[in-house]
Amino acid sequence: MANKNTKLLKHACKHIPSGVNSPVRAFRAVGGDPFFIKRGKGPFIWDENGRRYLDFCASWGPLIFGHAPEGLLKRLARAMKSGTSFGAPTAGEVELAARIHDFFPSIEKCRLVSSGTEAVMSAVRLARGFTGRKKIIKIDGGYHGHVDSLLVKAGSGGATFGTPDSAGIPEELAALTFTVPFNDFEALEKIARREKNSIAALILEPVPANMGVVLPAAGYLKRISEWCDDQGVLLIFDEVITGFRLAKGGAQEVYGVRPDLTCLGKIIGGGLPLAVFGGRADIMDKLAPEGPVYQAGTLSGNPLAVSAALWVLDELGGNNFHKNLNAKAELFFDGIHRTISENALPAVLNTSGSMFTLFFTPDPVTDYASAKKADAKRYARFFHHCAGHGLYFTPSQFEANFISTAHTETLLNRALEVIDEALEN
Numbered sequence: 001m002a003n004k005n006t007k008l009l010k011h012a013c014k015h016i017p018s019g020v021n022s023p024v025r026a027f028r029a030v031g032g033d034p035f036f037i038k039r040g041k042g043p044f045i046w047d048e049n050g051r052r053y054l055d056f057c058a059s060w061g062p063l064i065f066g067h068a069p070e071g072l073l074k075r076l077a078r079a080m081k082s083g084t085s086f087g088a089p090t091a092g093e094v095e096l097a098a099r100i101h102d103f104f105p106s107i108e109k110c111r112l113v114s115s116g117t118e119a120v121m122s123a124v125r126l127a128r129g130f131t132g133r134k135k136i137i138k139i140d141g142g143y144h145g146h147v148d149s150l151l152v153k154a155g156s157g158g159a160t161f162g163t164p165d166s167a168g169i170p171e172e173l174a175a176l177t178f179t180v181p182f183n184d185f186e187a188l189e190k191i192a193r194r195e196k197n198s199i200a201a202l203i204l205e206p207v208p209a210n211m212g213v214v215l216p217a218a219g220y221l222k223r224i225s226e227w228c229d230d231q232g233v234l235l236i237f238d239e240v241i242t243g244f245r246l247a248k249g250g251a252q253e254v255y256g257v258r259p260d261l262t263c264l265g266k267i268i269g270g271g272l273p274l275a276v277f278g279g280r281a282d283i284m285d286k287l288a289p290e291g292p293v294y295q296a297g298t299l300s301g302n303p304l305a306v307s308a309a310l311w312v313l314d315e316l317g318g319n320n321f322h323k324n325l326n327a328k329a330e331l332f333f334d335g336i337h338r339t340i341s342e343n344a345l346p347a348v349l350n351t352s353g354s355m356f357t358l359f360f361t362p363d364p365v366t367d368y369a370s371a372k373k374a375d376a377k378r379y380a381r382f383f384h385h386c387a388g389h390g391l392y393f394t395p396s397q398f399e400a401n402f403i404s405t406a407h408t409e410t411l412l413n414r415a416l417e418v419i420d421e422a423l424e425n
């Protein structure tokens with residue numbers, strides 16, 4: 001049988017740089033040709049060769065209900081009939097903004113945008129406009145989309161390709177961004193002493209997922225939140241992955257920290273392009289046209305994406321949603337932990353809620369430096385063994401994988417057998 005993935009890639013490379021619309025899709029970290037996906041249903045995807053995979057990548061986070069859930073398809077079909085874009089306000093977006101506030105009490109006001117990158121870019125501009133300060137602090141290996149100011153020691157694609165800085169970003173702009181290691185409070189204080197009253201914001205993923213999943217040390221998030229208050233620095237939580245994933249109210253609910261601004265994306269759009277930035281009303285009111293900070297978007301609050309989001313929030317709002325999902329994930333994680341410890345394998349499984357990363361390193365992974373010690377070749381072997389047996393994990397080690405409601409216990413137990421083999425060989 002002709003390999004359709006290979007054929008498509010060849011054609012794609014003629015018209016699309018590297019044949020892909022986002023770098024990590026090119027499988028450079030694990031080698032081999034990327035899968036071209038034909039369709040998805042429930043926990044599965046099928047590639048163009050007709051091979052089926054149990055999907056742990058979940059479109060990099062959005063698909064907490066698996067692929068193409070019936071309820072969502074129905075909701076979209078209905079919404080579509082009324083039009084696909086108006087460039088004018090609709091009742092749906094007002095309802096959505098109000099409901100986002102119910103899930104995230106810290107988001108007193110919000111604006112809807114079309115991608116996580118756009119949400120973060122807007123939040124950073126707003127923080128600068130509100131504080132009148134220029135500099136920002138981010139975390140080493142923290143990823144916030146391809147925002148110029150934040151492609152400085154960014155994880156994921158950056159970490160994988162060894163190009164933490166991108167060409168095309170002026171040094172003068174990058175010089176306004178400081179980076180500190182995750183879980184290192186002292187590093188923050190050191191910058192504060194040097195840069196008194198010039199830091200607009202500290203932006204971070206409260207539970208980093210783009211250097212692989214890494215957990216905040218006890219008290220770390222509370223401490224930095226107090227520090228931000230002290231310094232007049234706005235705290236921006238990038239919950240594009242963790243929002244709606246770890247709990248209804250994201251990591252800020254789990255850790256009891258109230259950021260000034262929050263960015264959401266991925267899950268909320270149900271697989272359609274929708275993201276959110278929002279927070280304190282006094283800050284959000286600085287946006288145009290009332291305020292001096294400009295921000296706009298032709299497709300912002302797109303009615304199809306909004307109808308998808310309203311369906312997502314309906315489903316997530318049920319009792320014990322996250323409790324049940326996390327309990328199922330926990331059983332699966334226990335299985336992997338068991339294999340690692342029984343065989344004394346040099347591997348670490350980091351997990352939070354229903355997301356996880358398997359690092360091939362014997363030492364704890366607590367920040368970007370310790371994540372980077374993981375063995376990329378070993379991961380590539382693991383990835384291909386699993387793919388050969390019908391499991392699709394992220395084609396890079398420095399990413400989060402996800403369990404969805406569509407992953408049944410039976411499927412997860414079967415997956416564990418493949419993972420055991422992959423780990424032991």
Ligand SMILES: *Cc1c(COP(=O)(O)O)cnc(C)c1O
Binds near residue numbers: 116144146205265
């Ligand atoms: C995916 C991601 C982004 C960027 O979102 P896009 O929709 O890809 O632009 C920003 N921040 C975090 C934490 C992400 O995981």
